Amino acid sequence: MTETTNNWLAACRVEDAVENGGVCVKHGEEQIALFYFTRRNEWYATQNECPHKKQMALSRGMIGSITDEPKVACPFHKKTFSLNTGECLSGDECAIKTYPVKVENGTVYVGINPKS
Amino acid sequence: MKEPQIIVIGNGMVGYKFCEKLRSKTSSFNLIVFGEEPRRAYDRVHLSEYFNGKTADDLSLSTENWYQEQNITLFLNNPVVKIDREQQKVYTGNGLDYTYDILVFATGSGAFVPNIPGIEKEGVFVYRTIEDLDLISTYAKKAKTASVIGGGLLGLEAAKALIDLGIEKTNIIEFAPRLMPRQIDAAGSDMLKSKLTDLGLQIHLNKNTANIEGEGKITALKFSDDTSLEADMLVISAGIKPRDELAKACGIEVGARGGIVVDEKMQTSDPAIFAIGECALFEGMIYGLVAPGYEMAEVLATNLCAGNKSFSSFDMSTKLKLIGIDVASFGDNFITEPDCRTIIFENKHKGVYKRINVSNDGQYLLGGILIGDASAYNMLLQTAINKIALPEDPEELILGSRGGGEPAGAGITSLPDNALICSCEGVSKGDICASVTDGGCENIDDVKKCTKAGTGCGGCMPMVKDLLNHTLKSQGKYIKNVICEHFNYSRQELYDLIHIHELKSYDEVLTALGENDGCEVCKPLVSSILASLWNEMILKKGNDVAQDSNDRFLANIQKGGSYSVVPRIPGGEITPEKLIVIGEVAKKYNLYTKITGGQRIDLFGAHLNDLPVIWEELIAAGFESGHAYGKGLRTVKSCVGSTWCRFGLHDSVSFAIRIEERYRGIRAPHKFKSAVSGCIRECAEAQSKDFGIIATEKGWNLYVCGNGGSKPQHALLLATDLDSETCIKYIDRFLMFYIRTADPLTRTATWLNKMEGGIDYLRNVIVNDSLGMAKQWEHEIEKLISSYKCEWKEAVENPAIRKRFSHFVNAPEEKDPSIEFVEMRGQKRTAEWKIV
Ligand SMILES: Cc1cc2nc3c(=O)[nH]c(=O)nc-3n(C[C@H](O)[C@H](O)[C@H](O)COP(=O)(O)OP(=O)(O)OC[C@H]3O[C@@H](n4cnc5c(N)ncnc54)[C@H](O)[C@@H]3O)c2cc1C
Ligand code: SF4
Ligand code: SF4
Ligand code: FES
Numbered sequence: 001m002t003e004t005t006n007n008w009l010a011a012c013r014v015e016d017a018v019e020n021g022g023v024c025v026k027h028g029e030e031q032i033a034l035f036y037f038t039r040r041n042e043w044y045a046t047q048n049e050c051p052h053k054k055q056m057a058l059s060r061g062m063i064g065s066i067t068d069e070p071k072v073a074c075p076f077h078k079k080t081f082s083l084n085t086g087e088c089l090s091g092d093e094c095a096i097k098t099y100p101v102k103v104e105n106g107t108v109y110v111g112i113n114p115k116s
Numbered sequence: 117m118k119e120p121q122i123i124v125i126g127n128g129m130v131g132y133k134f135c136e137k138l139r140s141k142t143s144s145f146n147l148i149v150f151g152e153e154p155r156r157a158y159d160r161v162h163l164s165e166y167f168n169g170k171t172a173d174d175l176s177l178s179t180e181n182w183y184q185e186q187n188i189t190l191f192l193n194n195p196v197v198k199i200d201r202e203q204q205k206v207y208t209g210n211g212l213d214y215t216y217d218i219l220v221f222a223t224g225s226g227a228f229v230p231n232i233p234g235i236e237k238e239g240v241f242v243y244r245t246i247e248d249l250d251l252i253s254t255y256a257k258k259a260k261t262a263s264v265i266g267g268g269l270l271g272l273e274a275a276k277a278l279i280d281l282g283i284e285k286t287n288i289i290e291f292a293p294r295l296m297p298r299q300i301d302a303a304g305s306d307m308l309k310s311k312l313t314d315l316g317l318q319i320h321l322n323k324n325t326a327n328i329e330g331e332g333k334i335t336a337l338k339f340s341d342d343t344s345l346e347a348d349m350l351v352i353s354a355g356i357k358p359r360d361e362l363a364k365a366c367g368i369e370v371g372a373r374g375g376i377v378v379d380e381k382m383q384t385s386d387p388a389i390f391a392i393g394e395c396a397l398f399e400g401m402i403y404g405l406v407a408p409g410y411e412m413a414e415v416l417a418t419n420l421c422a423g424n425k426s427f428s429s430f431d432m433s434t435k436l437k438l439i440g441i442d443v444a445s446f447g448d449n450f451i452t453e454p455d456c457r458t459i460i461f462e463n464k465h466k467g468v469y470k471r472i473n474v475s476n477d478g479q480y481l482l483g484g485i486l487i488g489d490a491s492a493y494n495m496l497l498q499t500a501i502n503k504i505a506l507p508e509d510p511e512e513l514i515l516g517s518r519g520g521g522e523p524a525g526a527g528i529t530s531l532p533d534n535a536l537i538c539s540c541e542g543v544s545k546g547d548i549c550a551s552v553t554d555g556g557c558e559n560i561d562d563v564k565k566c567t568k569a570g571t572g573c574g575g576c577m578p579m580v581k582d583l584l585n586h587t588l589k590s591q592g593k594y595i596k597n598v599i600c601e602h603f604n605y606s607r608q609e610l611y612d613l614i615h616i617h618e619l620k621s622y623d624e625v626l627t628a629l630g631e632n633d634g635c636e637v638c639k640p641l642v643s644s645i646l647a648s649l650w651n652e653m654i655l656k657k658g659n660d661v662a663q664d665s666n667d668r669f670l671a672n673i674q675k676g677g678s679y680s681v682v683p684r685i686p687g688g689e690i691t692p693e694k695l696i697v698i699g700e701v702a703k704k705y706n707l708y709t710k711i712t713g714g715q716r717i718d719l720f721g722a723h724l725n726d727l728p729v730i731w732e733e734l735i736a737a738g739f740e741s742g743h744a745y746g747k748g749l750r751t752v753k754s755c756v757g758s759t760w761c762r763f764g765l766h767d768s769v770s771f772a773i774r775i776e777e778r779y780r781g782i783r784a785p786h787k788f789k790s791a792v793s794g795c796i797r798e799c800a801e802a803q804s805k806d807f808g809i810i811a812t813e814k815g816w817n818l819y820v821c822g823n824g825g826s827k828p829q830h831a832l833l834l835a836t837d838l839d840s841e842t843c844i845k846y847i848d849r850f851l852m853f854y855i856r857t858a859d860p861l862t863r864t865a866t867w868l869n870k871m872e873g874g875i876d877y878l879r880n881v882i883v884n885d886s887l888g889m890a891k892q893w894e895h896e897i898e899k900l901i902s903s904y905k906c907e908w909k910e911a912v913e914n915p916a917i918r919k920r921f922s923h924f925v926n927a928p929e930e931k932d933p934s935i936e937f938v939e940m941r942g943q944k945r946t947a948e949w950k951i952v
Contacts, residue, residue, distance in 0.1 A: 012925045020623070021661030023925035031934070034925070039623070039633050049934075053949045056677050056934045060665050064635030066601070073636035075665030075673055080636070 006111035033059035051094035127151030130393030131222030152195035223359035234328030259348035266353035442490035447483025540572020622662035647783035666745035682744035687772035688715030714751030757794030764794035823865035852893035
C-alpha cells in the first residue's frame with residue numbers, strides 16, 4: 001500500500017489511544033475503531049459498526065488473538081472479527097472493513113481510502 | 117394370530133425396568149401394566165431428594181409419553197385386587213378385568229410396621245412413597261421433636277430428611293446393639309454413632325419400643341425399660357415386608373416370612389406367573405436393593421424372548437453418604453478370624469474406620485466395611501468381586517501406598533474388561549471404555565446416555581468418571597477443564613496461582629501464566645479473579661481493557677449503545693429526598709426510569725459521555741454504585757418485617773441493609789443476589805436467591821443456592837435459628853468457598869448441582885468447617901470488606917479514568933450520533949435493532 005492511494009486522517013496522539021484496547025475515531029459521518037495492540041506493538045483500524053445488529057460498538061470490544069490471528073470481540077453478543085482481514089471468526093457471513101494505520105511523530109493516522 | 121398378553125402388577129422401579137428391557141428386545145407381546153400409586157414409576161432410591169428440591173417429575177423414570185410410544189398400556193391408581201388362575205384373569209380396583217397369558221408380579225414391598233400399641237396414632241408415618249413424604253413434610257411444620265424407629269440404612273436416611281425439614285431434635289431408635297446391623301460391625305457403628313451425634317442426632321441403641329403415647333396423636337414413646345422420649349412425630353423404618361398378599365390369596369407359594377417364592381428363572385409355583393424385584397423370594401432371600409431387582413427384570417425379559425438366563429445370588433454391597441458421612445460395606449463384610457485375616461484402620465479424630473477381610477493365604481480380598489472415607493469403595497469392591505490378586509501388603513489398600521505417589525485411579529487399569537462397574541444396569545468396564553473409544557463419548561453425560569451406566573443408584577459414578585478420563589487420556593484427548601487457548605488451567609488453579617504469585621494486572625497474569633495475547637474469554641475471567649482477590653479499582657493498572665464492556669464503563673450497555681445507571685438502594689429502603697434526586701437527575705439527562713426486580717431504580721438511556729456527570733450528581737446526594745454491571749452482589753431484597761408488618765418476627769430491613777453493605781462490591785464468578793424476609797410468609801422471596809434469610813422465632817434460617825432466572829431452583833436450607841453474627845459468619849464462608857471454587861460464569865445453584873455430595877457436603881464445609889478453611893476465608897473476606905470503595909467515586913475523581921468516558925477520541929465533547937430513541941408512554945425508549 002502506498003501513501004498516494006490513501007488519504008491519511010490524523011486520528012489522535014499515541015497517548016490518547018487506549019493500550020491493548022480501542023477508541024472510536026470520528027470521520028465525518030463515519031465511525032472508525034482504532035486499536036492499539038500494545039502487547040504485539042501493532043495498530044489496527046476497522047469500521048466501528050458491528051454488522052451483526054448494526055451497533056456502534058467495536059471500539060469498546062475486547063481484543064485478543066486466536067492462534068496467531070489478532071481479533072476483536074463485539075461487546076454486544078461477542079461475535080469476533082479478524083483485525084487483519086475483517087473476516088468474521090464466529091462463523092457468520094458478515095465481514096468488517098479494515099483500514100491501514102501509521103504512526104508518525106507521536107500522531108496516529110488512519111488511511112481512509114482502503115484498497116478494496 | 118393374536119399377540120400373547122403380558123400383565124405386570126406394579127409400576128415401581130423393577131416393573132418399569134422390566135418393560136424397558138422387554139421393549140428393547142421385542143415389540144411383540146401385548147403389554148399391560150397396573151400401578152397402585154397415582155404416578156408413573158419413579159426413582160425410589162433417590163426419594164429423599166424430593167426434600168431437597170427435586171420434584172416428582174424430576175424423579176420420574178420415564179417421560180409422560182414413553183409408555184404410549186412403547187405401545188404399553190398403563191393404568192395408574194388402579195391396583196389389581198384379585199387373580200383367578202384358572203381363567204388366567206386379573207381383577208382391578210375399579211372393576212376392570214383382563215386375561216393374561218403371562219403374569220408378572222412386580223409389587224415390591226411395603227414398610228414393615230411392627231405391632232406396637234398406639235401405632236395407629238396421628239403423626240406416625242412410613243417412608244416409602246412420594247405421598248408418604250408429602251404427609252411427613254406437612255406434619256413436620258408443626259413438630260419440634262421427632263423419632264425414627266430403625267437404625268438401618270433407610271432409618272438413617274429418614275432421620276436425615278427430618279433434620280433437613282427443620283426438626284430441632286431428631287432421635288434414632290434401634291432395637292439392635294448397633295446401627296446398620298446388616299452392613300457394619302460394632303466398631304464401625306461406634307464411629308458412625310459419634311459422627312451422627314456430632315451432627316445433632318440422638319442415637320438410642322438396644323431400645324425396644326413398648327408403647328406410643330398420646331391422645332389421638334403421638335406425643336411420646338415409651339420403651340420396655342420404662343424410659344420414655346418426647347416425640348411430636350414418628351417415622352417407622354423397621355424393615356420391609358414383601359407385597360405378597362395377592363399371590364398368597366390366589367394360592368401361589370410364598371415364604372414363611374413373606375415373599376413370593378421364585379426359581380432362577382423368576383418363575384413362581386404357577387408356570388404362567390413370575391415375580392421380580394423386592395416381592396420375590398429367591399433361595400430364602402429378599403433382595404432389598406434395585407440392582408438385583410434390575411437383574412431379575414433382565415433375566416425374565418431375556419427368557420421371554422427365547423433367551424436363556426438365570427438369576428444367581430447377587431452382591432449386596434452398598435455405599436451411601438449420610439449427612440456427608442460415607443458408609444460402605446462390600447462382599448463378605450462380617451467374616452471373622454480364624455476364617456480370614458482382618459485388617460483394621462481407625463482414626464477416631466477424623467472419624468474414619470476401615471476394615472478389610474483378606475483370605476487366609478493373603479491372596480484375595482473377601483469383603484470389608486468403610487466409615488468416614490469410602491473413596492476406595494469401588495476399587496475394593498472390584499478387587500473382591502474380580503478376585504484380583506492382592507499386593508504383598510494388603511493394608512496399602514486402605515492406607516494408600518506410602519512408598520510412592522501412585523496416581524489416583526491407576527487401579528482401574530488392573531480391572532479385567534468384564535468387571536461389572538454399574539451393577540444397576542449391568543455395564544462392564546469394557547462397555548464403558550468402548551463407548552469412549554468406539555462410540556465417541558467425550559463426557560459423563562455422553563457415557564450415561566450411551567451405556568446407561570450410573571443411571572441407577574449412581575454409586576458407580578466416581579469409577580465411571582475415572583474410566584472415562586483414563587480412556588480419554590490414553591487416546592491423547594484433552595480432558596482438563598481449561599479456560600481457553602491462552603491459559604492451560606482451570607479457573608480454580610488460576611485463582612490459586614494468581615494468589616500465590618500476587619499478580620495484580622491482567623497483563624502480568626498473561627505474561628507469567630499464559631501465552632499469546634488473551635481473548636474475550638480469559639480477560640474477564642482473570643479480571644474477576646483479580647477483583648475477588650485484591651478488590652482494587654477495576655479500571656486501574658491497564659485492567660480496564662480486560663473487563664467485559666459493562667465493567668469497563670461501570671454501567672450496563674443497552675440495545676442501541678446507550679448505558680443504564682443503577683445506584684445502590686440497600687434493602688430497597690430510600691428516603692423521599694433521595695427519590696427526588698433520582699427524579700431530577702433522570703429529568704435533566706433525559707433518562708427512562710423503571711423499578712427493577714431487585715427493589716431499586718434503573719435509569720436507562722445515558723450517553724457514555726454523560727455517565728461521569730450523572731454519577732457526580734448522584735454521589736453528591738449520597739448514592740453509590742449499585743454494581744448492576746458487575747459479577748458480584750446485586751441486591752438484598754427485603755420485606756418491611758417487624759418494623760411495620762403485623763406478622764414480622766425480626767427487623768428484616770435492617771438486616772438486609774447490613775448484609776448488602778457488607779458484601780457490596782465483592783466480585784465473584786457470577787452475580788449473586790440475596791433477600792431477607794421477616795417471617796415464613798416469605799414476602800421477599802428469599803428462597804429464590806443465591807442466599808436467602810428468613811426470620812424464625814429464634815433467629816434466622818439461612819437458605820443457599822437458589823435461583824430465579826431461566827432455570828428456577830429453590831434455595832436449600834443450610835442452617836436454622838442462627839443469631840445474626842453466626843448467620844453472617846456462615847455467609848462469609850459460603851461466599852468465599854463459592855468465589856474460590858466455582859467455574860466461570862456459574863451461579864451458586866449450578867455450582868451446588870455440580871458439587872459432589874451436594875448440600876450435605878456444603879453444610880459440612882460451611883457449618884462444621886470440614887475443610888478447615890473457615891478461619892482463612894473469614895479473614896480473606898474481612899479484607900475485601902474493609903477495602904471497599906465506591907468505584908464510581910474513584911472513577912469520576914480520577915482524570916485518566918474519566919477521560920475514557922467519551923465516544924470519540926478526536927471529538928471528546930460529541931456524543932454518539934447513531935444512538936436513537938423513540939417515545940413511549942411519556943418516556944423515551946431505545947429504537948429497535950436496525951437489523952433483525
Ligand atoms: C427411602 C428409600 C431409599 C432407598 N435407597 C436405596 C439405595 O440407596 N440403594 C438401593 O439399591 N435400593 C434402595 N432402596 C430400595 C429400592 O427402592 C427398592 O429395592 C426398589 O424400589 C424395588 O423395586 P420394586 O419395583 O421391586 O418395588 P417398588 O419400587 O416398591 O414398586 C412396587 C410397586 O408396585 C405397586 N403395587 C403393589 N401392589 C400392587 C397391586 N396389587 N396392584 C398394582 N400395583 C401394586 C406399589 O404401589 C409400587 O408402586 C431404597 C428404598 C427407599 C424407600
Ligand atoms: S415476610 Fe412476613 S414479616 Fe415480611 S412482609 Fe411478609 S408477612 Fe410481613
Ligand atoms: S429477562 Fe431478558 S429482556 Fe428482560 S432484562 Fe433480562 S435479559 Fe433483558
Ligand atoms: S451487535 Fe455485535 S455481536 Fe451482536
